Amino acid sequence: MSHLRYSVKRLLQAIPVLLGITSITFFLINAMPGSPVEVMLGPTATEEMITEASARYGFDQPLYVRYYKYILAVLGGDLGQSIHYGVPVTEKILERLPVTILLLVSSFTFAISVAIPLGIVSARRRNQPIDHGSRVVSLIGVSTPNFWIGLLLIIVFGYHLQVLPSNGLVMPFTPISEVGGADSRLDVLVETGRSLIMPTIALGTLQMAAISRIERSSMLEVLGRDYISLARAFGVKESVITRKHAFRNAQLPVVTIIGLQLTSALGGAVLTETVFNINGMGRLIIQAIRTQDYALIMGTTLFFGFMFVVGTLLTDLTYAYLDPRVTYEGEQ
Amino acid sequence: MPDSSWQENRRKFLQAAGAAGIVGFAGCTGGDGTDTPTGAATDTDGMTERERTGGTLNFAQTSSPVELDPVNNNGGNYSIMLKNLVYSPVLGYDRNTNLVPILAEEVPTLDGNEFTLNLDPDARFHNGDQVTAEDVKYTFEATVEEGTSYSANFSVVDTIEVENDTTAHFTLTEPYVPILHAIAHQVVPKSVREEDTDAFGIDTFVGSGPFKVTEFEENDHVTMEGWDDYWGNGQPYLDEVTFTPINEPTNRVTQLQTGEQDVINRIPPQFWQTIQDMNDADVVSGPSLSYQFAAFNQNEGECAKRDVRLAIDHCVDLDQTIEQYIKPGGGRMYSPLPASVANAWDMPLDEWKNSWSEKDIDRAQELFEQAGVPDDWTCNIIVSSTEKRRQAAVSIANGIKEAGYDAQVQYLDFATMLDRFDSGDASQVNIYLLGWSRAPEPDRFMYELLHMDGAFQGQYYDNERFNELLEEARVTTEREQRREMYIEAINLFVEDRVHLPLYYTSVSMGVKNYVKDLKPHPVTTYNPYLFGDRNNKHADTEGSNVWIDR
Numbered sequence: 001m002s003h004l005r006y007s008v009k010r011l012l013q014a015i016p017v018l019l020g021i022t023s024i025t026f027f028l029i030n031a032m033p034g035s036p037v038e039v040m041l042g043p044t045a046t047e048e049m050i051t052e053a054s055a056r057y058g059f060d061q062p063l064y065v066r067y068y069k070y071i072l073a074v075l076g077g078d079l080g081q082s083i084h085y086g087v088p089v090t091e092k093i094l095e096r097l098p099v100t101i102l103l104l105v106s107s108f109t110f111a112i113s114v115a116i117p118l119g120i121v122s123a124r125r126r127n128q129p130i131d132h133g134s135r136v137v138s139l140i141g142v143s144t145p146n147f148w149i150g151l152l153l154i155i156v157f158g159y160h161l162q163v164l165p166s167n168g169l170v171m172p173f174t175p176i177s178e179v180g181g182a183d184s185r186l187d188v189l190v191e192t193g194r195s196l197i198m199p200t201i202a203l204g205t206l207q208m209a210a211i212s213r214i215e216r217s218s219m220l221e222v223l224g225r226d227y228i229s230l231a232r233a234f235g236v237k238e239s240v241i242t243r244k245h246a247f248r249n250a251q252l253p254v255v256t257i258i259g260l261q262l263t264s265a266l267g268g269a270v271l272t273e274t275v276f277n278i279n280g281m282g283r284l285i286i287q288a289i290r291t292q293d294y295a296l297i298m299g300t301t302l303f304f305g306f307m308f309v310v311g312t313l314l315t316d317l318t319y320a321y322l323d324p325r326v327t328y329e330g331e332q
Numbered sequence: 333m334p335d336s337s338w339q340e341n342r343r344k345f346l347q348a349a350g351a352a353g354i355v356g357f358a359g360c361t362g363g364d365g366t367d368t369p370t371g372a373a374t375d376t377d378g379m380t381e382r383e384r385t386g387g388t389l390n391f392a393q394t395s396s397p398v399e400l401d402p403v404n405n406n407g408g409n410y411s412i413m414l415k416n417l418v419y420s421p422v423l424g425y426d427r428n429t430n431l432v433p434i435l436a437e438e439v440p441t442l443d444g445n446e447f448t449l450n451l452d453p454d455a456r457f458h459n460g461d462q463v464t465a466e467d468v469k470y471t472f473e474a475t476v477e478e479g480t481s482y483s484a485n486f487s488v489v490d491t492i493e494v495e496n497d498t499t500a501h502f503t504l505t506e507p508y509v510p511i512l513h514a515i516a517h518q519v520v521p522k523s524v525r526e527e528d529t530d531a532f533g534i535d536t537f538v539g540s541g542p543f544k545v546t547e548f549e550e551n552d553h554v555t556m557e558g559w560d561d562y563w564g565n566g567q568p569y570l571d572e573v574t575f576t577p578i579n580e581p582t583n584r585v586t587q588l589q590t591g592e593q594d595v596i597n598r599i600p601p602q603f604w605q606t607i608q609d610m611n612d613a614d615v616v617s618g619p620s621l622s623y624q625f626a627a628f629n630q631n632e633g634e635c636a637k638r639d640v641r642l643a644i645d646h647c648v649d650l651d652q653t654i655e656q657y658i659k660p661g662g663g664r665m666y667s668p669l670p671a672s673v674a675n676a677w678d679m680p681l682d683e684w685k686n687s688w689s690e691k692d693i694d695r696a697q698e699l700f701e702q703a704g705v706p707d708d709w710t711c712n713i714i715v716s717s718t719e720k721r722r723q724a725a726v727s728i729a730n731g732i733k734e735a736g737y738d739a740q741v742q743y744l745d746f747a748t749m750l751d752r753f754d755s756g757d758a759s760q761v762n763i764y765l766l767g768w769s770r771a772p773e774p775d776r777f778m779y780e781l782l783h784m785d786g787a788f789q790g791q792y793y794d795n796e797r798f799n800e801l802l803e804e805a806r807v808t809t810e811r812e813q814r815r816e817m818y819i820e821a822i823n824l825f826v827e828d829r830v831h832l833p834l835y836y837t838s839v840s841m842g843v844k845n846y847v848k849d850l851k852p853h854p855v856t857t858y859n860p861y862l863f864g865d866r867n868n869k870h871a872d873t874e875g876s877n878v879w880i881d882r
Contacts, residue, residue, distance in 0.1 A: 032748070056479070085550075154586050158586040159589050166583050168576075292747045
């Protein structure tokens with residue numbers, strides 16, 4: 001089966017998954033105590049006001065009717081209207097999405113580019129000081145919550161050293177006039193880089209730590225195999241063995257963990273965006289939950305579910321690229 | 333859009349005035365109108381208007397406004413704070429929480445269930461149009477027609493008759509003295525808002541306040557410029573103010589330290605010292621109109637018994653709790669009335685202060701036994717997710733446990749809290765902790781919160797005399813009579829331990845020293861008090877006009 005056919009099939013399989021996510025989220029948020037109308041109107045709202053507003057937003061209809069209407073709307077590409085913002089949910093997601101994507105890409109780039117060399121070096125220098133150091137760094141990275149790393153970075157580099165901005169994220173396409181002190185696009189890009197450093201480290205450290213440990217153990221396993229011993233016996237240089245014979249074969253578990261880390265990174269983005277005051281999807285979700293904005297909660301959850309499905313699919317396809325022996329549906 | 337030629341002319345005038353040594357107008361040179369504000373308010377003797385004029389103030393809020401339309405109330409206080417700078421209200425509050433006219437010529441006098449409102453004929457919107465009685469009528473009626481959360485404030489208004497451009501006659505469905513506080517509300521231009529209701533407050537901002545919105549990007553920033561053509565007395569010194577929402581307090585404090593923000597709002601207690609240790613900044617603070625309380629569910633369950641409520645009062649050392657967890661961000665309360673309201677009404681605060689019990693576990697145990705509380709009783713305490721309230725809830729629970737009973741504290745999100753606090757179901761709630769902030773008028777802190785028909789009551793304190801007093805007080809126009817009624821009602825409240833009044837929260841801001849004349853206002857949403865009392869020409873109160881001395 002070609003990769004394309006496989007991809008299409010996997011995307012089709014994602015439909016029941018997304019339907020499941022939609023259904024579970026819909027019924028769970030409706031089971032929550034309180035109502036978005038009461039939050040919107042405030043504590044002094046009278047019964048009449050609540051009834052009138054409930055009718056206006058359709059909350060007076062039976063749950064199954066609302067569910068049916070919602071599913072139909074979603075199938076038509078309409079994620080509904082945010083009560084809190086008074087705009088379509090899709091508009092709000094599209095507004096915030098580029099910010100979170102930039103943050104995720106940046107943090108994964110950081111995590112992978114640090115973790116893979118660190119894992120390889122640790123494997124090659126097993127039980128030597130550099131391996132111990134790497135282990136300590138990884139343990140700290142795995143066990144420290146990313147918001148805490150963020151706060152520490154702010155205190156050190158923002159408060160005391162005052163070398164990095166701690167607030168917001170300058171997007172690369174922000175108009176030059178809106179970025180303080182910027183005279184050219186290059187200046188804007190420099191500001192983008194500066195504003196990304198701390199959130200990237202805060203969000204990417206967990207990924208970096210997890211990937212580096214997997215990289216290390218996977219490399220150790222591959223380096224201990226017979227064909228590597230044979231290569232050594234033939235006098236092949238250690239650097240060549242690592243680069244040409246071991247590295248690619250050791251990446252399958254790493255790809256798996258990178259795919260899975262996407263979910264935790266999306267969760268981490270919520271906290272990172274809050275700490276650094278970045279207007280991405282994470283803060284949008286927080287706001288949606290605080291205000292019980294049903295449509296926005298549904299829309300963002302559905303979108304995150306979709307992102308996860310795509311992430312898993314990409315992981316599977318990367319498998320096939322890395323190891324041609326990986327089969328799809330029994331075909332070689 | 334700003335009129336640049338006008339601005340240029342004003343600059344030239346101010347430069348000339350400065351050169352001639354004209355000193356800033358009265359009301360801008362310090363002084364202190366609040367009870368106990370502390371901090372960086374700086375005397376500015378010797379500075380000319382020219383020297384004070386100009387500059388951009390960067391202000392960090394904790395959350396972003398959602399919209400800036402006074403008819404709506406999305407975004408809560410974070411929106412209202414900004415609306416108060418852009419839209420003038422009919423009436424406002426001075427620093428002593430007295431009602432003062434802003435768009436009105438004078439504070440109207442209630443005659444039974446009627447009153448006449450006279451507007452200042454000079455009042456203008458940013459687009460140059462006169463603020464008319466039709467605009468006032470439209471604004472108040474729109475809140476009701478559009479079903480916004482402000483509609484409850486105006487539900488008692490039967491008709492508003494526009495007599496001419498500057499006069500409107502209000503008829504109420506019943507006599508209701510606090511209506512004057514309801515009309516302390518900002519006015520929108522009918523013609524502009526009606527043109528595109530959805531865009532108003534999001535893309536279109538036409539008010540009559542001293543600042544004009546030039547940019548609004550939700551969750552990013554709001555930029556305002558001082559309105560040089562302000563119709564009241566004087567104009568703001570500040571050229572521009574930028575509001576940035578920064579939710580995380582560490583981040584806010586860092587931004588103050590680096591100078592990216594000149595003022596940051598809401599300082600958590602743990603950061604006060606950090607700011608005070610900065611060489612170039614200080615904390616400015618003062619009490620706000622807030623009332624944080626622990627209410628007893630008297631509908632059913634053990635807390636319906638007065639002895640149990642008295643016992644719980646004996647279980648906890650509130651002074652210590654507040655010293656440990658609330659100060660310097662607030663202080664102890666002894667009645668539902670904030671100190672500024674109580675002082676303005678000359679209430680017997682000392683008497684109420686002495687009526688609450690000292691911690692005495694032995695006495696608490698006696699009272700519990702006397703009330704016949706079973707040994708296996710568990711007190712259910714619910715609290716929303718505010719850190720200070722949580723600490724207070726834990727202190728109360730610990731006290732009850734010390735007396736030999738179990739107590740569970742449940743942390744709920746605000747929506748769940750709203751759903752549960754007034755259930756009256758003792759299996760879900762015996763005590764709930766909430767906060768309340770309203771206009772500086774006793775009715776606003778008493779009726780909705782404590783009367784059996786109050787919209788925010790959940791304690792079910794069904795005392796006939798108490799309810800009667802609150803009903804009578806809101807229809808009695810004679811202030812002294814009202815005062816006596818409230819004193820009697822609060823005496824009953826204290827005797828019966830309807831609530832445990834806990835603490836007020838402070839208005840607190842971290843302020844760079846070069847920001848001058850910024851003082852806290854007890855009405856939380858009046859802060860930052862950049863152009864105090866709007867320097868309005870009718871009120872005989874001290875104003876303020878914040879400026880930057882770089």
